[in-house]
Amino acid sequence: AQSVTQPDIHITVSEGASLELRCNYSYGATPYLFWYVQSPGQGLQLLLKYFSGDTLVQGIKGFEAEFKRSQSSFNLRKPSVHWSDAAEYFCAVGPPGDSNYQLIWGAGTKLIIKP
Amino acid sequence: DTGVSQDPRHKITKRGQNVTFRCDPISEHNRLYWYRQTLGQGPEFLTYFQNEAQLEKSRLLSDRFSAERPKGSFSTLEIQRTEQGDSAMYLCASSLPLAAQETQYFGPGTRLLVL
Numbered sequence: 001a002q003s004v005t006q007p008d009i010h011i012t013v014s015e016g017a018s019l020e021l022r023c024n025y026s027y028g029a030t031p032y033l034f035w036y037v038q039s040p041g042q043g044l045q046l047l048l049k050y051f052s053g054d055t056l057v058q059g060i061k062g063f064e065a066e067f068k069r070s071q072s073s074f075n076l077r078k079p080s081v082h083w084s085d086a087a088e089y090f091c092a093v094g095p096p097g098d099s100n101y102q103l104i105w106g107a108g109t110k111l112i113i114k115p
Numbered sequence: 116d117t118g119v120s121q122d123p124r125h126k127i128t129k130r131g132q133n134v135t136f137r138c139d140p141i142s143e144h145n146r147l148y149w150y151r152q153t154l155g156q157g158p159e160f161l162t163y164f165q166n167e168a169q170l171e172k173s174r175l176l177s178d179r180f181s182a183e184r185p186k187g188s189f190s191t192l193e194i195q196r197t198e199q200g201d202s203a204m205y206l207c208a209s210s211l212p213l214a215a216q217e218t219q220y221f222g223p224g225t226r227l228l229v230l
Contacts, residue, residue, distance in 0.1 A: 043221035107157055
């Protein structure tokens with residue numbers, strides 16, 4: 001069955017500390033991979049996406065993610081978090097090509113920033 | 116570019132009432148998507164349009180749910196005879212497909228509470 005697992009429901013990090021959010025997927029072929037962020041009262045915003053090529057993907061707001069085919073993972077990282085990064089983060093995977101409506105979404109990880 | 120807008124942002128209704136939500140996509144975007152998001156979950160795809168054509172509607176949750184996009188611009192999502200289980204955030208997204216680089220832009224959502 002196709003699925004996306006974000007193992008951590010909540011993660012708490014101190015401001016300035018590094019961050020890694022985990023995403024594991026089960027999919028028949030190499031999917032397209034996405035990370036979105038959802039801040040309270042705001043819409044989901046795309047942080048980055050992987051379609052092909054370099055497995056280390058740079059995104060907005062200083063985030064990056066690494067696709068590891070052997071581990072079926074697409075973990076999101078940031079070297080130093082800011083209080084404004086507190087939000088919920090969603091990993092999504094989908095079939096290659098023009099099929100956004102077929103994205104499979106994880107349940108999200110809520111990031112809490114300690115001052 | 117004012118982004119995707121949704122109206123209303125919040126709706127409280129009594130069980131059995133009909134509700135209608137509106138989504139205004141980014142002006143040049145020809146694709147429009149509707150999702151439902153419940154607490155602690157990622158978005159759940161409902162339906163999507165390309166221009167005025169509804170290309171996928173099999174995942175609308177029941178026949179109480181319907182969506183329209185009559186002129187290929189704004190869209191409405193109607194829920195008839197609401198039930199308490201319909202309480203959720205309803206998200207709209209739009210996109211402009213460009214080969215494999217399609218990115219969805221999400222609105223802030225309409226939060227529905229059915230009493």
